[in-house]
Amino acid sequence: MPPDTAAEPAYSRVMLKISGEALMGDLGYGLHPPTVERIAREVKTVHEMGVEICMVIGGGNIFRGLQGSAQGMERTTADYMGMLATVMNALAMQSALEGLNIHTRVISAIRMDEVAEPYIRRRAVRHLEKKRVCIFAAGTGNPYFTTDTAATLRANEMKCEAIFKGTKVDGVYDKDPAKHADATRYDTVTYDEVLAKHLGVMDASAIALARENAIPIVVFSLDEPGGFRGILEGQGTYTKVSG
Numbered sequence: 001m002p003p004d005t006a007a008e009p010a011y012s013r014v015m016l017k018i019s020g021e022a023l024m025g026d027l028g029y030g031l032h033p034p035t036v037e038r039i040a041r042e043v044k045t046v047h048e049m050g051v052e053i054c055m056v057i058g059g060g061n062i063f064r065g066l067q068g069s070a071q072g073m074e075r076t077t078a079d080y081m082g083m084l085a086t087v088m089n090a091l092a093m094q095s096a097l098e099g100l101n102i103h104t105r106v107i108s109a110i111r112m113d114e115v116a117e118p119y120i121r122r123r124a125v126r127h128l129e130k131k132r133v134c135i136f137a138a139g140t141g142n143p144y145f146t147t148d149t150a151a152t153l154r155a156n157e158m159k160c161e162a163i164f165k166g167t168k169v170d171g172v173y174d175k176d177p178a179k180h181a182d183a184t185r186y187d188t189v190t191y192d193e194v195l196a197k198h199l200g201v202m203d204a205s206a207i208a209l210a211r212e213n214a215i216p217i218v219v220f221s222l223d224e225p226g227g228f229r230g231i232l233e234g235q236g237t238y239t240k241v242s243g
């Protein structure tokens with residue numbers, strides 16, 4: 001039977017987490033505007049379904065705290081630089097989304113009022129209710145965390161029904177599919193298995209936070225055109241991490 005495209009979306013409010021590297025296309029560093037726009041178009045197709053969308057974008061395409069500290073920088077300073085990198089990515093995504101006529105707010109965990117709104121939970125919820133895409137920038141605002149944890153934290157606060165983790169592959173595999181031809185993809189996997197087998201979905205604190213609040217994580221490929229929307233319509237390949 002053909003899929004019922006008029007069906008209700010699987011989730012009404014979601015968090016989309018993408019790494020900074022997803023925005024750099026084939027470049028080795030920084031931002032590739034056509035790639036940012038391509039992802040913005042994927043977001044638009046889901047927005048058109050009436051789904052409320054939160055986003056967290058990493059900063060690894062510009063700066064990672066751990067790399068800075070490995071090269072002799074003070075760790076917390078390096079982490080703040082990483083958080084600032086996520087603000088640049090958030091602004092680039094806002095620009096692309098607004099170019100597609102989608103109202104978007106960048107909400108920063110570190111105050112910078114000329115550039116982005118400060119994070120006020122109730123205000124952010126209101127934006128979502130008004131169908132504005134909320135991009136949460138500057139991670140958690142604290143060093144020693146990652147944007148995976150920030151995405152899980154905000155997903156919980158915003159009462160998202162699922163976290164969509166967009167990656168280069170279409171789910172979670174038992175071994176790296178880029179290196180092993182016999183790698184097999186899980187359709188579903190538990191939080192505990194992800195932690196015990198070090199499956200590399202997200203860092204351990206993010207997984208633990210998702211487990212504590214029973215929020216599922218959907219790992220899918222961002223490179224698959226229409227993939228994000230397809231999952232919300234009940235199609236496609238992905239791995240669902242849950243309890």
Ligand code: UDP
Pocket residue numbers: 018019020021057058059060061063064065066078079080081082083085086138139140141142143144145146147148150
């Ligand atoms: N970061 C941080 N606290 C946070 C989130 C991020 O200190 O709550 C810093 C950390 O240095 C990290 C960098 O920001 O390396 C970029 O984030 P992340 O590595 O999560 O980006 P991604 O790998 O998703 O691109």
